[in-house]
Structure formats: structure tokens, C-alpha cells
Amino acid sequence: MASLAMSSVSTASLLSSAESSAFAQxxxxxxxxxxxxxxxxxxxxxxxxxxxxSSSSDSxxxxxxxxxxxxxxxxxxxxxxxxxxxxxxxxxxxxxxxxxNQRAAYLLRLKEDLFNTISANKELVPDILRLALNDAATYDKETKTGGANGSIRFSEEISRSENKGLKAALQLLEGVKARVDEGAKGGPLSYADLIQFGAQAAVKTTFLAAATRKAGGDPKDGLNLYFAIGSPGQWGFFDKQLGRADADGPDPAGRVPDWEQLSAAEIKEKFARLGLSPRQTVNLALFLGRDLETVEAKLEQDEEMKKWVAKYRQSRKTVSQTNFEVDLIGAFLKLSLLGAPINTEAYTYEPPRVEFKL
Structure with missing residues (x-):
């Protein structure tokens, strides 16, 4: 069974140290x-x-x-x-x-808290992923409404049947938001960013867990393996997409299905309406259920998705699982931007003025 868990919470501090070191340099x-x-x-x-x-012309x-x-x-x-x-x-x-510079420092603080928090609550990883999926899956291409806008935070939306069991995941992320917002000079963190970057941290725990298993179970060796041949460098463009705005109310009901009740063909059709291909649907299998192998067994019942299931299943057997990770990151990026224009000045503030007298 494909695990969604980290082998050790200490790995969180190791990854945070690596990112902190880069920023510190x-x-x-x-x-x-x-x-x-x-x-x-x-x-x-x-x-x-x-x-x-001086009055001298020879100065x-x-x-x-x-x-x-x-x-x-x-x-x-x-x-x-x-x-x-x-x-x-x-x-x-x-x-x-x-x-x-301000956004880089802010993002580092956010990602560090998210990764440490989620690694300490690894049982909620599947729910955090589904929270991000369901928030984004309200997007409607025809009306250009809905999407990754944090609307799932409203009680009316989070209480819907398709979001059953996701309140604990939302509450965990809200704890991170409270800490990040404390003393923030550039305004509060949007729920839209919180949820998608929370899912990013959750995905990273699965990647690091796989690397740790392949490294014999040692977190440090797993981290070294991940940074040596894994996909951490592929997150750069995702990290730049910081600045999603929050919706003022819940998105319309009836846009998000209960994924577990759908057939492979129905899942493919829903993802197509979101603008995602059959391949990208398979890429996002982690977001569709608690067990990856179970979800993939369903998806491969569709002939169009079957070949992609086989491709990424084979990729996960390799040491680096590069194809699986890189393509998942790309599909997740597209999902996380549905209906979500990015404000590139979000979380910035006017720096103190420095006066120099001549």
C-alpha cells in the first residue's frame, strides 16, 4: 500500500533547515x-x-x-x-x-510552519490534499467563477457532503495561519494561499517519505537522496504563485462531486471540465483518496488513463521517481491556479525610510 506518511517528524526540521540555509546565504x-x-x-x-x-585648486x-x-x-x-x-x-x-525579498522571507516562514505542522499530523495529509482539490474544483470555465479562492472555509461549503471529514484539516491549517499572521507587516494570509501551500507541504511529505524508505529509513539519508535526485527544484514556479485572493462567500453548491462515488470515466469528465487532461487527472490521483493504489486501480479502468497509471506506477519504482513527481507538480500547479489571479505585491509593505545627509 502506498503510504502518505512521513517516516519521522525530524525530517521536517531537516528540510526547513535546508531552505532556511539557502535564504540565509x-x-x-x-x-x-x-x-x-x-x-x-x-x-x-x-x-x-x-x-x-578646501579653497585650493590643487585639491x-x-x-x-x-x-x-x-x-x-x-x-x-x-x-x-x-x-x-x-x-x-x-x-x-x-x-x-x-x-x-519581503515575499521570499514571508514564504519561507509560511512553508516552514506548514511543513513542520503537517509532518507532525501526517494522518491528515490525505484530507489536506482533498481540501485543496475541492476548493479549486468549484471552478466553472463558462462563467469564470469559483476556483482556488478559499471559499471552502465558510461553514456552508465545508459542511457539504463532498467535504465530509475535512474540517480537522482546515482547523490544522488555520493554526498555521494564526501564527503566520501574528506580527505580519504585509497583511493576513489568504485562505486561498493557505490551502494550496498547505497541499504543497502535504505533497512534499509524500515525496520525502518515499525517499526515506528508499534510503533505508533514515530521515537524513532520505533528505539527502531527495535533494540529490528528487524534484525539490521543480517547485520554483509554484512558489512564485503567492497572492491568491479570498472569496467573499461560499461557491455555488453542486459543482464538486463525491470523488469516491464516481467511476473512472466520471472523474475524467469532471477534470476535463476543469481544463485538466486525462494524464493530469492521473497525476492528481493522490488528491482523490486516502490510498494511491486504490485510486489508481479505479482510474486504470478507463483505457485513456490506463497507460498513464502504468507509466507513473513504474516511475515510483525508480530511486528518483522523477516522472511521477515532476508531472504531479505540474498538474497540481494548474489545479491551484484555477480561477485564481495572482497579486504579485501581496504580503509586501512599505519599508522604513533611511535618510542620508550630505
């Missing part, structure tokens, strides 16, 4: 660059002052023009991530870099 580089730029500005300011105080030329010194300092204050931009005079570009 970028932040350290930013700090070094900023310090260098400010020191350069200070030296230039001193030379400017020396030049203005040494300034090492850095006054205008360039100002631009360097302002850019250092507003663009803390990238060394090449430390001399940029484009304020719009500088502001964009600041927002990227």
Missing part, C-alpha cells in the same frame, strides 16, 4: 553588499565635505561623484538582495527587489 550576501555600499557612500561624503571646505579629485554617492546609498537601502543592483538608479526596479 542570500541574506548574508545582501548584508555584505549593503555594508560595503554604505561605507563607500560614507567615504564619498567625507571627500565631498573635504572638497567643499585631489573626488573618488566618487556626489550624485553617484547618493544613488549608491539609496540603492543600498532599498535593494538589499542583489549586488549588481547596488548602483542602480531605477527606483521602480529597486522597489520590486525589496518586494521580492
Amino acid at each position: 542570500r541574506k548574508a550576501l545582501a548584508g555584505t553588499a549593503k555594508t560595503a555600499a554604505v561605507k563607500s557612500f560614507q567615504r564619498a561624503a567625507v571627500r565631498c565635505q573635504a572638497s567643499s571646505d 585631489a579629485p573626488l573618488a566618487l561623484p556626489r550624485r553617484q554617492a547618493l544613488l549608491t546609498a539609496l540603492t543600498a537601502a532599498s535593494s538589499p538582495l542583489w549586488v549588481p543592483l547596488l548602483t542602480s538608479s531605477d527606483p521602480a526596479l529597486a522597489a520590486n527587489i525589496v518586494q521580492r
Whole structure:
């Protein structure tokens, strides 16, 4: 039986450490660059002052023009991530870099909390995946309504028969939201983002669990295997899709079926109405039930999906299971964006102004 569980909760902290380390390295580089730029500005300011105080025409030329010194300092204050931009005079570009930095830090905090929380409550992984599916599956292509908009949080929607058993998963994610919202400068986390990124963390637990099993059961070896030949690098575009807006009320009833009651053909038809192909339907089998093998046994009753079930079943037997993971991530990305335009400025805020006197 395909397991949805992590072999050890300690793996959560290992993954979080890996992501934190990567961000910390970028932040350290930013700090070094900023310090260098400010020191350069200070030296230039001193030379400017020396030049203005001197009446001699033989005074040494300034090492850095006054205008360039100002631009360097302002850019250092507003663009803390990238060394090449430390001399940029484009304020719009500088502001964009600041927002990227803010969103990266916010996302790291969110993903870390989600992964640790879900890894400690692994029995809810299937429900978290179905929560994300059912929130997105209200999308209607004809009217362009519904989708991954967090509407499933409303009691009217979460209480529907197709969402039976999902309240505990929602409550678990709400605990993460409360912690992330505390002290957040860029506004509260949307339920739409919470649910889809919660599902991302749940999917990662399944990938890491598989890597850990193939590494002999040791969490550290499993993590090393996952990062060496697994698919963590494939999540980059998904991570950029941060900024979904919440619906103001529940989506219309009757749009989401009880998946377990549907035949393979009916599941394929429903996914087609969402804009997902038979192949992508098979990719998302993890979202359709508590046991992957049981779901796949149903899906392969359809001739069009049978070949894809065989393909991904074979992929999972390999050490890297690359085809299975990469294609699942792609299909999940498409699902998570149904009816969900992304606000790329979400969770950003006006940074404190730094004044320099010349």
C-alpha cells in the first residue's frame, strides 16, 4: 500500500533547515553588499565635505561623484538582495527587489510552519490534499467563477457532503495561519494561499517519505537522496504563485462531486471540465483518496488513463521517481491556479525610510 506518511517528524526540521540555509546565504550576501555600499557612500561624503571646505585648486579629485554617492546609498537601502543592483538608479526596479525579498522571507516562514505542522499530523495529509482539490474544483470555465479562492472555509461549503471529514484539516491549517499572521507587516494570509501551500507541504511529505524508505529509513539519508535526485527544484514556479485572493462567500453548491462515488470515466469528465487532461487527472490521483493504489486501480479502468497509471506506477519504482513527481507538480500547479489571479505585491509593505545627509 502506498503510504502518505512521513517516516519521522525530524525530517521536517531537516528540510526547513535546508531552505532556511539557502535564504540565509542570500541574506548574508545582501548584508555584505549593503555594508560595503554604505561605507563607500560614507567615504564619498567625507571627500565631498573635504572638497567643499578646501579653497585650493590643487585639491585631489573626488573618488566618487556626489550624485553617484547618493544613488549608491539609496540603492543600498532599498535593494538589499542583489549586488549588481547596488548602483542602480531605477527606483521602480529597486522597489520590486525589496518586494521580492519581503515575499521570499514571508514564504519561507509560511512553508516552514506548514511543513513542520503537517509532518507532525501526517494522518491528515490525505484530507489536506482533498481540501485543496475541492476548493479549486468549484471552478466553472463558462462563467469564470469559483476556483482556488478559499471559499471552502465558510461553514456552508465545508459542511457539504463532498467535504465530509475535512474540517480537522482546515482547523490544522488555520493554526498555521494564526501564527503566520501574528506580527505580519504585509497583511493576513489568504485562505486561498493557505490551502494550496498547505497541499504543497502535504505533497512534499509524500515525496520525502518515499525517499526515506528508499534510503533505508533514515530521515537524513532520505533528505539527502531527495535533494540529490528528487524534484525539490521543480517547485520554483509554484512558489512564485503567492497572492491568491479570498472569496467573499461560499461557491455555488453542486459543482464538486463525491470523488469516491464516481467511476473512472466520471472523474475524467469532471477534470476535463476543469481544463485538466486525462494524464493530469492521473497525476492528481493522490488528491482523490486516502490510498494511491486504490485510486489508481479505479482510474486504470478507463483505457485513456490506463497507460498513464502504468507509466507513473513504474516511475515510483525508480530511486528518483522523477516522472511521477515532476508531472504531479505540474498538474497540481494548474489545479491551484484555477480561477485564481495572482497579486504579485501581496504580503509586501512599505519599508522604513533611511535618510542620508550630505
